[in-house]
Amino acid sequence: MKHLEDIVCNLNRRGFKACLVPDASSACERALEIIGGGSVGIGGSLSVEQTGLYERLVANGNKVFWHWKDGAQAKRDAASADFYVCSANALTEDGIPVLTDGSGNRIAALSFGTRNAVLIVGKNKIAGDCREAVMRIRSAECAGANAARLGKHTPCADLGICDDCTSPERICSVTAFFERPSGGLQNTYVIVVDENLGL
Ligand code: SF4
Numbered sequence: 566m567k568h569l570e571d572i573v574c575n576l577n578r579r580g581f582k583a584c585l586v587p588d589a590s591s592a593c594e595r596a597l598e599i600i601g602g603g604s605v606g607i608g609g610s611l612s613v614e615q616t617g618l619y620e621r622l623v624a625n626g627n628k629v630f631w632h633w634k635d636g637a638q639a640k641r642d643a644a645s646a647d648f649y650v651c652s653a654n655a656l657t658e659d660g661i662p663v664l665t666d667g668s669g670n671r672i673a674a675l676s677f678g679t680r681n682a683v684l685i686v687g688k689n690k691i692a693g694d695c696r697e698a699v700m701r702i703r704s705a706e707c708a709g710a711n712a713a714r715l716g717k718h719t720p721c722a723d724l725g726i727c728d729d730c731t732s733p734e735r736i737c738s739v740t741a742f743f744e745r746p747s748g749g750l751q752n753t754y755v756i757v758v759d760e761n762l763g764l
Pocket residue numbers: 702703704708709712719720721722726727728729730731732734735736737
């Protein structure tokens with residue numbers, strides 16, 4: 566727990582609004598407090614799905630755009646919501662969230678367009694540094710499992726190794742290291758969860 570507290574301190578030192586919660590349910594409650602009655606876009610995220618946040622927002626009457634539930638147009642509409650919620654693929658010990666996208670939708674939203682972002686990051690995403698973060702993202706357990714989940718045939722999914730593939734089904738095209746929250750947003754919140762979430 567001390568280790569996670571240090572990471573939260575490092576995130577706050579960089580300008581993120583970070584906190585530590587014990588589990589997925591607490592992460593959902595904290596996100597609901599932050600969001601209030603605002604509109605919400607959600608990026609592709611098993612972590613967010615595991616918190617049950619989408620269902621709680623819909624029940625509360627928030628306007629929600631999530632392409633996993635609401636169709637392809639929601640992926641575009643999500644980018645102009647009051648809040649954008651997703652996870653990171655990795656979080657370094659010195660407080661840098663790292664994301665790799667296929668289409669760049671999460672990275673774009675966390676950089677410019679939405680007013681506020683909320684990242685929900687389980688402790689399984691912690692990496693020692695940026696190099697370890699990229700290794701984690703391209704591992705069989707992360708990219709490989711994600712590609713397999715999407716029915717894609719990539720070396721990480723089929724062989725369990727990344728060879729910086731040229732596959733047309735490649736899922737990792739754009740990587741961003743958020744050394745500070747983007748100046749294009751008002752607030753970037755990071756909820757670190759003392760539980761494994763997502764891949
Ligand atoms: S570059 Fe290709 S093999 Fe490597 S992680 Fe990405 S999709 Fe998998």
